Amino acid sequence: MVADANNKEKVKFLSKLVGRNKKFEEIEDMFTDKHILISEIVKAFPNNTFHPIDPPIDEDSYVSSTTEVQDETENVILTQFKQIGDVQFNSHLHDKYFSNSLYSQLPSGFVVLDANHTWLVYWLLNGYKLIKRNVGLLDEDTIELVDNKIEHCLNVEDGSIAGGANQLGHAASTYSGILGLVLTKNFKLLEEIKDKIYDWLLSLKQENGSFIMHEYGEADTRSTYCVLVIASLLNLLTPELTDGVQDWLNLCQTYEGGFSGIPNTEAHGGYTYCAVASYFILNSDINSILEAINVDKLVRWCVDRQMSVEGGLNGRTNKLVDSCYSFWIGAVFPMLEILTGTQELFNRQGLEHYLLRCAQSQSGGFRDKPGKGVDFYHTNYSLCGLSICEYLYQLNNTADVLAYRMDATPYGEVQYTEPVHPIFGIPIKDVEEVRKYFSSNNP
Template sequence: MGELDFQKHVQYIVSVEKKKDSFEALVMEHLRMNGAYWGLTTLDLLHSIDVVDKEEVISWMMSCWDADSGGFAGTVGHDPHLLYTLSAVQILALFDRLDVLDIDKLSSYVVGLQNEDGSFSGDGWGEIDTRFSYLAICCLSLLRCLDKINVVKAVEYIVSCKNLDGGFGCVPGGESHAGQIFCCVGALSITGSLHHVDRDLLGWWLCERQCRDGGLNGRPEKLADVCYSWWVLSSLIMIDRVHWIDKSKLTEFILNCQDRENGGISDRPDNAVDIFHTYFGVAGLSLMEYPGLKPIDPAYALPINVVNRIFFGKS
């Protein structure tokens, strides 16, 4: 199994940014803001965020801000969306530079995406999904602007997406999925509404996601995937049921997904690595208190010292 190769993963993340003209970079261009968040947060968890030029990153980020709407795009010249807006806020939180934002304009953009039933659209085109409820609630909370939305209705909508198995779907009646469960549990945690969750029922559904190889899947009958090390674990921690899975077997699964030569983590052993799974693998290990990693907050998906700085003024 070996250990987590801190330095190789730092080198991999830095190398990804330098390959802007590669096929992988071009097909992921629309997600570049998310990729920046995944990479930078991983570097911070590895105690290595200082390897990047923060001012250069902030300058690029602000070129992705849409001054008309107040939201952020995934890359320069694209349309704004909640997905990229939260990633931008999280990156600036990492850098302790939320001061560069027009918080009134940005928060108004997020507030304007709440619908009458309490749900949120991802952007001006109107798609509704509980992912967007989490994005909006997390974003506004980090900006200390959560009181600008109708929190009661937002919570009611999320609860309306709860299923008989204890899980949550993307809309009322939607299939329970670990990614959606994280979004709903995370939003309920941030708003102080976890009493709506049946912890034992949901905890059982989530711990059943552990496969024979130790990894976690997103729903029944699927293969294990490193990214669910985050979605499932963080949810279990928020509902205080993380002791229901075998952490040592999950740790072994994640470590076996490392590229020992070039760094990076893949979805499962021997597959190609990417920045997405590298982040979720390292974040999952952080949740399990892997030695040498910064601890990460399960609701805000940011290092705990960053969250403490925002809410308590201390690192």
């Protein structure tokens, strides 16, 4: 009786939100009993490695737009689980999606992404290379296409890379551009611009240890991570560049345990990833990280990001599941597993089921969640997240910073992806190649 009364209140609240265009019965259907759906899914697919379960705490009877959208999302996901029981990977359709996206003229609506050229090619090329069957299949035309696109965004004066031709050099655009050139193995161009890039990176350094995104731009954990990745891959990390960085990062851990963009703000999945990955670039010893941050709180906050019904991850407290966090949060778990000596801190099967049954499009590519459109961004980070699910990560015994000591071993019977590097977001093989090149040429 109490549950029925609560549902009526929810329906009444949502009726006000959506107006009179929807019938009362349509709104009421949005609150189909989750318990029944979950039971039906378990009975229909008893051998699946993941089954949605009710949250470990009782649902709050308080009605708000947040709780309503969460209820609606859970029902959409459960319906999807009921319709698609098998965990399959549509490799041929994804190949077609990447090929069409790289070589076809983009629709006019993409003009809003004119400052994201380097990101677009990184997302597409990286996603393609992560698919296991595509290893070694990168043709010369694609390499030339990507290299030319990134070169057009290069600012010759300072070595920075902009989001588009004749635009301002930007740390995030330079980060994605450098990753793109690493993926095509254009080490010659990277060698030519690295000295200028170092001076430009130093110009972004702030007195508190952080880095701004661009001249007169904002400083946060994203920009700081981007600078560290660029400098690290090009073997440019110096005491001058890294001085004070870790002290500033320490200030960004919140009372919840995650990291915010700047001190004294809310913890967020993307910022947390950038901060934790930065510690692995800066340190050669695990204890240096354990002494700097509250790892127990960080573990709890990250574990709380996995949704018990959906299996996927969200980016912060009281937010919806989103496939992109399969990497932004998912990639933090291998780092935490290494720091804590714990083999598995999250449900890899649950995340895999969300990605392949809910986020994967039947026509190729990946989306945020059912009902959303496929896009380059979610496709890349879904594949990165899928890779995290398919491997376990350990440190090898080489004498290097933690970021370059990552080894991956297959987890489970089937791997559809190459092992992604959790700190750099590209295949481990590509990280090893660029590290070897710049270490031998610039000892």
